[in-house]
Amino acid sequence: MADVTLCNKTPINTKEELYALLNDKSGKQYYQQMKELEVDGDALWATIRKSMKSRLKTWLEICAHCGMCADSCFLYLANDKDPKQVPSYKIQSTLGEIVKKKGQVDNEFMRHVMDVAWSKCTCCNRCGMYCPFGIDMGIMFSYLRGLCFTQGFVPWEMKIGSGMHRVFRAQMDVTTEDWVDTCEWMCEEYEEDWPGLEIPVDKEDADIIYTVNAREPKHYPEDLAEAAVLFHLAGENWTVPSEGWEETSLAMFAGDWEGCKLQVESVYDAITRLRPKRMVVTECGHAYRATVIEGPYWAGRKSGQPPVETLHYVEWVAEALRTGKIKIDPAKKIKEPVTYQDSCNYIRNAGLGDIAREIMSYMAEDFREMKPSREHNFCCGGGGGFNGIGYYREQRNKGLIVKRDQILETGAKLVITPCHNCWDAIRDLEEVFKVGIRWSFLKPLLIEMAIVPEHLKVREEEEEA
Amino acid sequence: MPEVEFQGKTFKVDEDGFIDDYNNWSQEWVQFVKKEEGIEELTDEHNKVIDVLREYYEKNGIAPMVRVLSKVTGFKLKHIYELFPSGPGKGACKMAGLPKPTGCV
Numbered sequence: 001m002a003d004v005t006l007c008n009k010t011p012i013n014t015k016e017e018l019y020a021l022l023n024d025k026s027g028k029q030y031y032q033q034m035k036e037l038e039v040d041g042d043a044l045w046a047t048i049r050k051s052m053k054s055r056l057k058t059w060l061e062i063c064a065h066c067g068m069c070a071d072s073c074f075l076y077l078a079n080d081k082d083p084k085q086v087p088s089y090k091i092q093s094t095l096g097e098i099v100k101k102k103g104q105v106d107n108e109f110m111r112h113v114m115d116v117a118w119s120k121c122t123c124c125n126r127c128g129m130y131c132p133f134g135i136d137m138g139i140m141f142s143y144l145r146g147l148c149f150t151q152g153f154v155p156w157e158m159k160i161g162s163g164m165h166r167v168f169r170a171q172m173d174v175t176t177e178d179w180v181d182t183c184e185w186m187c188e189e190y191e192e193d194w195p196g197l198e199i200p201v202d203k204e205d206a207d208i209i210y211t212v213n214a215r216e217p218k219h220y221p222e223d224l225a226e227a228a229v230l231f232h233l234a235g236e237n238w239t240v241p242s243e244g245w246e247e248t249s250l251a252m253f254a255g256d257w258e259g260c261k262l263q264v265e266s267v268y269d270a271i272t273r274l275r276p277k278r279m280v281v282t283e284c285g286h287a288y289r290a291t292v293i294e295g296p297y298w299a300g301r302k303s304g305q306p307p308v309e310t311l312h313y314v315e316w317v318a319e320a321l322r323t324g325k326i327k328i329d330p331a332k333k334i335k336e337p338v339t340y341q342d343s344c345n346y347i348r349n350a351g352l353g354d355i356a357r358e359i360m361s362y363m364a365e366d367f368r369e370m371k372p373s374r375e376h377n378f379c380c381g382g383g384g385g386f387n388g389i390g391y392y393r394e395q396r397n398k399g400l401i402v403k404r405d406q407i408l409e410t411g412a413k414l415v416i417t418p419c420h421n422c423w424d425a426i427r428d429l430e431e432v433f434k435v436g437i438r439w440s441f442l443k444p445l446l447i448e449m450a451i452v453p454e455h456l457k458v459r460e461e462e463e464e465a
Numbered sequence: 466m467p468e469v470e471f472q473g474k475t476f477k478v479d480e481d482g483f484i485d486d487y488n489n490w491s492q493e494w495v496q497f498v499k500k501e502e503g504i505e506e507l508t509d510e511h512n513k514v515i516d517v518l519r520e521y522y523e524k525n526g527i528a529p530m531v532r533v534l535s536k537v538t539g540f541k542l543k544h545i546y547e548l549f550p551s552g553p554g555k556g557a558c559k560m561a562g563l564p565k566p567t568g569c570v
Contacts (some may be wrong), residue, residue: 019526024563157567171568184534215569218530219554393480
């Protein structure tokens with residue numbers, strides 16, 4: 001019999017199910033129904049036995065409860081050092097309990113687990129750097145989210161996000177036609193200022209395949225246009241795929257392992273089809289993590305690598321500046337104090353800290369480091385899906401204070417945020433706390449300060465016409 | 466659910482300040498969001514965007530892509546941003562009484 005409730009254990013695989021859930025604004029009925037959702041303890045235990053490997057088992061067992069992880073967690077700091085926010089406690093009292101009880105837990109407990117997994121951990125992986133045993137609670141919480149997903153205990157927006165990936169192969173309702181149409185539209189709109197601007201779709205054997213976040217075609221297409229302008233300025237031979245263009249994975253934040261695999265394989269298929277030399281990922285942190293760090297394992301790739309060498313956008317920018325493909329007009333360097341938000345997903349997961357500083361040396365006259373920074377930087381406050389879950393807005397807003405204070409201490413009013421999620425969180429912290437800061441991706445700033453080669457300039461007669 | 470009062474009317478809003486129900490939308494709500502978003506003057510062009518968003522939402526149950534909004538209104542992207550500085554997915558949807566779009570917005 002079909003499951004007719006909105007909150008259930010079945011992933012969303014059809015448009016009808018997806019729109020029925022969207023229609024339940026803020027998930028009012030969904031969360032009500034969750035209170036009646038039965039926990040299948042046997043199935044939960046069977047999943048654990050099948051999927052919980054030695055690393056996680058060992059981590060659960062060897063935790064010495066030393067508390068070294070406490071101060072590493074921004075949510076612990078933001079919540080007045082509440083002992084219930086200590087990472088080891090958070091994971092032991094949730095995943096640890098489920099394992100101890102061999103999956104035989106009740107509805108109330110699973111709803112509590114959901115609250116902890118999505119509102120007390122952003123999977124930023126910072127705690128793993130401070131644990132003497134290297135126990136990474138972020139990894140364990142990602143796993144726990146997967147267990148929650150199999151039992152249907154997942155926040156409303158995350159269930160929608162996972163469903164979007166399953167139905168559209170994108171985290172939003174953007175079809176292939178919509179995407180290609182948006183690429184064409186952006187060229188039309190920007191070609192007045194950038195004659196000859198192109199977004200080549202499905203070009204084979206290009207030097208670069210560029211992949212994006214669905215929010216770009218859906219809500220912020222200027223992001224895509226600006227990428228095109230910079231590739232144009234740099235003279236790159238690039239393309240976007242008509243299918244497999246979505247790099248992000250709300251399925252990862254939702255704990256939908258099957259959805260993760262489906263999504264990342266669509267990107268890898270595009271690479272196989274178009275044979276680019278390299279892939280460049282947009283200014284998004286989790287997209288990089290999903291496709292470059294975690295994706296190869298979801299897709300069962302033995303190399304542990306994506307099918308082609310992949311660069312996060314910051315790596316491409318650093319390379320373009322270093323090689324002179326893009327030249328900065330020194331007079332246009334940013335004069336005011338500026339700081340940089342290191343995204344957890346490519347700082348701790350890929351070590352791109354030096355790259356970010358190299359970029360800043362080209363762009364900013366008065367670059368101010370946050371303290372701590374690089375791989376020790378704190379999460380923006382909204383990672384791991386936290387920004388997108390209305391149900392936990394109060395908790396997210398409280399968590400933002402650590403980043404707010406870090407930014408204010410630098411004295412900078414401009415924060416460079418080469419990650420969509422960080423960009424959103426810092427925008428929201430300004431909305432909530434009104435501290436008078438601005439935030440920006442790299443792309444619009446680079447376009448403002450780049451030297452435009454003569455042959456790419458708008459000619460006067462074109463301007464007059 | 467928090468409430469806001471404006472011009473003698475009370476609106477229930479969600480955690481992000483979007484109206485609780487599309488059907489509770491009114492001109493007073495539009496005026497309230499205008500003030501919140503720091504929009505100086507409300508023009509026919511703002512109303513056109515609102516009408517298109519509401520019509521699309523009624524039919525499809527979700528906010529449209531910006532491409533659709535631009536096509537139907539005939540406004541360029543830059544102009545949509547001039548009308549709604551916080552963007553089509555935030556300020557415009559809020560003013561039109563749509564829910565906050567889900568996902569990474």
